[in-house]
Amino acid sequence: MAKRIDVSGLSAFYGSHKAIEDISMTVEPRSVTAFIGPSGCGKSTFLRTLNRMHEVTPGGRVEGKVLLDDENLYGSAVDPVAVRRTVGMVFQRPNPFPTMSIFDNVAAGLRLNGSYKKNRLAEVVEKSLKGSNLWNEVKDRLNKPGSSLSGGQQQRLCIARAIAVEPDVLLMDEPCSALDPISTLAIEDLIGELKERFTIVIVTHNMQQAARVSDRTAFFNLSAVGQPGKLIEIDETERIFANPSVQATEDYISGRFG
Amino acid sequence: MSHTAIQDRPAPVPPSRKGGLSSRSLPRWAPIGFAIVSIALGVGIGIGAGWESRIQWGLISGLIFVTISYVATSIVENKRQAKDRLATSVVWVCFILAIVPLFSLIWVTVSRGIKVLDTYFLTHSMAGVPGIEPGGGVYHAIIGTLEQVGIATVISVPIGLLTAIYLVEYGKGALAKAVTFFVDVMTGIPSIVAGLFILSIMLIADIQPSGLMGSLALAILMTPVVVRSTEEMLKLVPNELREASLALGVPKYRTITKVVIPTALGGITTGVMLAIARIAGETAPIILLVFGSQLINSNPFEGAQSSLPFYIWDQYKIGSEASYDRAWAAALVLIAFVMILNLVARGIARWKAPKTGR
Ligand SMILES: Nc1ncnc2c1ncn2[C@@H]1O[C@H](COP(=O)(O)OP(=O)(O)OP(=O)(O)O)[C@@H](O)[C@H]1O
Numbered sequence: 251m252a253k254r255i256d257v258s259g260l261s262a263f264y265g266s267h268k269a270i271e272d273i274s275m276t277v278e279p280r281s282v283t284a285f286i287g288p289s290g291c292g293k294s295t296f297l298r299t300l301n302r303m304h305e306v307t308p309g310g311r312v313e314g315k316v317l318l319d320d321e322n323l324y325g326s327a328v329d330p331v332a333v334r335r336t337v338g339m340v341f342q343r344p345n346p347f348p349t350m351s352i353f354d355n356v357a358a359g360l361r362l363n364g365s366y367k368k369n370r371l372a373e374v375v376e377k378s379l380k381g382s383n384l385w386n387e388v389k390d391r392l393n394k395p396g397s398s399l400s401g402g403q404q405q406r407l408c409i410a411r412a413i414a415v416e417p418d419v420l421l422m423d424e425p426c427s428a429l430d431p432i433s434t435l436a437i438e439d440l441i442g443e444l445k446e447r448f449t450i451v452i453v454t455h456n457m458q459q460a461a462r463v464s465d466r467t468a469f470f471n472l473s474a475v476g477q478p479g480k481l482i483e484i485d486e487t488e489r490i491f492a493n494p495s496v497q498a499t500e501d502y503i504s505g506r507f508g
Numbered sequence: 509m510s511h512t513a514i515q516d517r518p519a520p521v522p523p524s525r526k527g528g529l530s531s532r533s534l535p536r537w538a539p540i541g542f543a544i545v546s547i548a549l550g551v552g553i554g555i556g557a558g559w560e561s562r563i564q565w566g567l568i569s570g571l572i573f574v575t576i577s578y579v580a581t582s583i584v585e586n587k588r589q590a591k592d593r594l595a596t597s598v599v600w601v602c603f604i605l606a607i608v609p610l611f612s613l614i615w616v617t618v619s620r621g622i623k624v625l626d627t628y629f630l631t632h633s634m635a636g637v638p639g640i641e642p643g644g645g646v647y648h649a650i651i652g653t654l655e656q657v658g659i660a661t662v663i664s665v666p667i668g669l670l671t672a673i674y675l676v677e678y679g680k681g682a683l684a685k686a687v688t689f690f691v692d693v694m695t696g697i698p699s700i701v702a703g704l705f706i707l708s709i710m711l712i713a714d715i716q717p718s719g720l721m722g723s724l725a726l727a728i729l730m731t732p733v734v735v736r737s738t739e740e741m742l743k744l745v746p747n748e749l750r751e752a753s754l755a756l757g758v759p760k761y762r763t764i765t766k767v768v769i770p771t772a773l774g775g776i777t778t779g780v781m782l783a784i785a786r787i788a789g790e791t792a793p794i795i796l797l798v799f800g801s802q803l804i805n806s807n808p809f810e811g812a813q814s815s816l817p818f819y820i821w822d823q824y825k826i827g828s829e830a831s832y833d834r835a836w837a838a839a840l841v842l843i844a845f846v847m848i849l850n851l852v853a854r855g856i857a858r859w860k861a862p863k864t865g866r
């Protein structure tokens with residue numbers, strides 16, 4: 251079940267360094283929202299605050315509110331482990347578990363959470379691998395190690411692993427940055443299918459990709475090196491690319507930047 | 509100004525083929541040739557000068573080898589290749605210098621130890637055998653070593669593993685710093701001091717010597733080694749794997765037990781085995797705390813026991829031909845024990861290592 255995300259007044263810190271400042275936005279359910287912006291402006295940092303992964307980094311600290319269907323993720327009674335089960339994440343670099351087979355990698359989330367029925371496991375793995383467009387390539391070698399796949403296949407394996415636990419929201423941090431155009435296309439198609447079921451947020455440096463896959467686009471920027479990153483604007487993707495309301499957005503998209 | 513400078517420069521040595529990327533080079537067998545020549549020269553000089561010591565012959569040969577390699581390469585090839593060859597030759601000479609004592613040690617132990625090493629020796633104790641006469645065996649010492657080392661392992665592996673996990677996964681601030689400091693200090697404790705420490709407790713609490721007391725001292729020696737090696741292995745596990753697991757909503761303790769430790773298991777096992785190998789040869793705490801015995805005592809919790817290093821020391825002290833033989837044979841058994849442990853560790857490490865094959 252997809253959920254709406256409501257962020258208000260969110261700042262994130264690494265120790266005393268403020269990486270992002272005062273971000274407020276709404277992410278609609280069953281849609282794809284793309285984050286774009288120059289390197290170092292805090293896209294990854296912001297993404298990681300949405301499933302409380304930011305506090306895993308030493309010194310990581312967050313101020314502000316993130317409402318997931320009216321429940322504040324940073325409420326005092328909220329268990330970060332439960333948050334991460336609801337809000338899944340795919341990382342920039344594929345990171346399958348090296349000791350586990352393809353099957354075990356996909357099953358890892360369920361197994362390690364201890365919340366599964368044995369006879370349903372194979373079913374869930376198959377469904378997730380089909381969901382990430384990988385099933386046909388690996389169905390004959392599910393017992394091979396996950397690291398025996400190509401980079402693009404590994405990334406789709408990681409997506410299968412993330413969707414196997416049935417999150418409500420899927421965060422993707424530059425999921426295609428290490429992939430060839432064909433794997434990229436496969437993952438973009440996949441994102442199109444997944445948004446029927448999940449709320450998807452994707453960070454990308456590829457303007458065409460943002461234009462192709464996303465419904466809404468958010469542009470982040472930072473005023474100077476060392477300054478915190480800020481949300482400049484968020485709007486329908488077509489408007490952002492055709493007729494943004496802020497000059498900086500237009501400069502960035504058209505490559506006239508800095 | 510600059511024009512004259514260019515003219516004054518000595519003409520560069522023309523490359524052998526004009527504009528080519530390849531140049532003259534020594535044949536591939538050249539190093540072997542150099543080695544043969546330098547060994548011959550070394551031996552010749554040694555005999556000529558009437559030196560007794562073979563070590564001198566070897567060192568002279570090594571020196572000649574390095575010199576010939578360098579000079580020949582710098583004449584035939586060029587300066588850079590010569591330096592490369594120099595470094596390679598020095599590494600080879602050092603390698604051989606390091607390997608010679610090891611092989612001679614193994615050779616001496618095997619050749620002297622094999623004399624009395626048979627099933628009788630492995631299955632009998634020294635009960636009723638006068639030390640200066642042949643006969644008897646090492647069985648009681650093997651039992652003692654296995655039990656003492658086993659108990660020490662059972663004590664120190666859990667403590668060491670948990671400490672390392674604490675330091676890498678949880679520890680920050682003053683407590684972690686303090687733990688690291690004490691582990692460092694413990695690594696440097698001489699075995700006799702660990703033995704004296706346990707001995708002082710035994711004197712205070714009026715405890716009799718037993719295998720267990722020796723195990724405690726061995727555990728003190730073993731724990732810091734386990735902590736250190738496990739720590740290094742856990743640090744090698746990429747953070748991305750931890751994050752991948754946490755992002756799936758897996759609690760931290762399960763991330764550690766199901767993802768981090770399995771990934772590092774091969775290395776951790778190797779570290780533990782090396783730690784065991786280290787304490788298996790400790791003699792001082794055994795002399796102090798287990799007292800030594802000529803009889804079979806398979807109860808480590810009561811009464812004196814023997815152990816392989818103690819047995820070697822004891823037999824050597826007797827000083828007869830037969831006891832020397834027994835000491836060497838026991839040394840061979842001890843080396844074999846450590847070798848087998850190492851092989852097992854390597855096997856486990858290979859079997860458990862993260863799989864990369866297609
Ligand atoms: N682990 C960390 N410790 C300290 N500072 C960090 C850490 N990670 C990121 N930062 C800082 O936070 C700021 C934002 O980094 P972030 O990784 O979110 O940028 P980004 O927009 O994702 O960049 P990119 O597009 O290059 O991935 C940067 O100034 C960076 O130096």
Ligand SMILES: [Mg+2]
Pocket residue numbers: 293294295423
């Ligand atoms: Mg980033």
